Amino acid sequence: MDTIAFFSSKRYDQESFQRANQAHGLQFEFFENRLRPQNAQIASQYEIVCAFVNDELDRETLTTLAAGKTRLIALRCAGFNNVDLKAAARLGIRVVRVPAYSPYSVAEHVLALLFTLNRKTHRAYNRVREGNFSIEGLQGFDIHGKSVGIIGTGKIGAIVASIFKGLGCTVFAHDVYPNPECESIGIQYVDLDTLFQSSDIISLHCPLTKETHHIIGREALLSMKRGVTIINTSRGALIDTYAAIQGLKSGKIGQLGLDVYEEEDELFFEDLSSHIIQDDVFMRLLTFPNVLVTGHQAFFTHEALSDIARTTLKNIVDYRQGHELINEVKA
Numbered sequence: 179m180d181t182i183a184f185f186s187s188k189r190y191d192q193e194s195f196q197r198a199n200q201a202h203g204l205q206f207e208f209f210e211n212r213l214r215p216q217n218a219q220i221a222s223q224y225e226i227v228c229a230f231v232n233d234e235l236d237r238e239t240l241t242t243l244a245a246g247k248t249r250l251i252a253l254r255c256a257g258f259n260n261v262d263l264k265a266a267a268r269l270g271i272r273v274v275r276v277p278a279y280s281p282y283s284v285a286e287h288v289l290a291l292l293f294t295l296n297r298k299t300h301r302a303y304n305r306v307r308e309g310n311f312s313i314e315g316l317q318g319f320d321i322h323g324k325s326v327g328i329i330g331t332g333k334i335g336a337i338v339a340s341i342f343k344g345l346g347c348t349v350f351a352h353d354v355y356p357n358p359e360c361e362s363i364g365i366q367y368v369d370l371d372t373l374f375q376s377s378d379i380i381s382l383h384c385p386l387t388k389e390t391h392h393i394i395g396r397e398a399l400l401s402m403k404r405g406v407t408i409i410n411t412s413r414g415a416l417i418d419t420y421a422a423i424q425g426l427k428s429g430k431i432g433q434l435g436l437d438v439y440e441e442e443d444e445l446f447f448e449d450l451s452s453h454i455i456q457d458d459v460f461m462r463l464l465t466f467p468n469v470l471v472t473g474h475q476a477f478f479t480h481e482a483l484s485d486i487a488r489t490t491l492k493n494i495v496d497y498r499q500g501h502e503l504i505n506e507v508k509a
């Protein structure tokens with residue numbers, strides 16, 4: 179049986195996949211490197227390649243893969259914006275993904291970012307450890323009673339919306355396809371501009387597409403309330419980082435919580451603590467006391483990792499057995 183090649187794989191991937199593999203007995207080869215045009219030749223020796231969010235599955239990589247043995251890309255993530263689906267189809271490579279895994283993992287991370295930023299627990303933690311018990315500068319606001327705007331009310335956005343509802347917020351939403359579940363709990367769908375104008379807190383849960391690229395940019399920020407809190411756990415390029423920095427400098431953005439960043443592929447998932455980081459825009463973001471960045475960890479719970487491994491292996495087994503690929507993504 180052919181071995182499956184994993185790229186961008188970490189110890190936690192190996193553990194969760196080996197656990198899930200007890201039901202299948204497949205063979206794995208784990209590579210820590212990100213898959214990119216430069217190492218696609220190695221990947222092309224495998225019929226099935228398992229990739230993650232920042233692997234570069236562009237036309238160049240896919241052409242090399244197709245010239246070799248690769249016929250299936252099994253994404254172990256929900257988003258597929260890093261795959262040139264048209265090129266894959268043309269080259270005869272099929273692409274599967276994990277459309278749903280514990281959506282609570284990401285939804286709850288939104289709360290982690292928001293509550294940390296708002297009540298400044300990250301700063302309080304450091305102060306108290308140093309014997310500094312001053313609470314000067316740690317003031318937050320009640321989340322209860324605030325207006326929250328959710329962009330994208332699919333699996334994750336709908337849970338986020340219901341959590342905010344439970345916290346006593348007024349929740350507005352915007353989606354190209356309103357979700358009846360959200361409507362049934364009193365969430366009001368509005369156009370994007372109304373959402374921007376009305377929300378104290380905005381959380382992004384739509385995919386990255388041509389339409390949503392820089393959905394939060396200079397223009398959008400102009401419509402927003404002064405001091406707005408923005409949380410992005412979806413994809414980095416939903417936010418124009420330059421515009422966000424201007425918004426932070428002017429005070430338009432009161433708090434910014436990011437689990438994703440538009441140029442994250444050069445940074446995230448690696449220990450760069452002994453390196454000189456070259457991305458000045460990212461480093462500028464880190465200078466703001468009201469910005470909190472986590473390195474794409476919103477999905478990182480036990481439940482989500484188990485779901486991801488189980489579904490990915492099911493996708494692979496279905497492909498091997500010639501069954502219908504229910505999680506196939508097409509251009």
Ligand code: NAI
Binds near residue numbers: 330331386413437
């Ligand atoms: P989903 O597909 O269930 O929901 C996405 C929603 O966005 C859908 O309701 C869709 O109609 C809506 N949408 C599409 N285009 C839109 C537009 N132009 N304006 C407004 N809404 C639009 O996806 P799910 O599972 O809720 O995931 C959402 C996003 O979260 C994913 O696309 C992915 O980028 C991100 N994600 C991030 C993770 C992390 O660890 N930070 C982990 C998993 C997902």
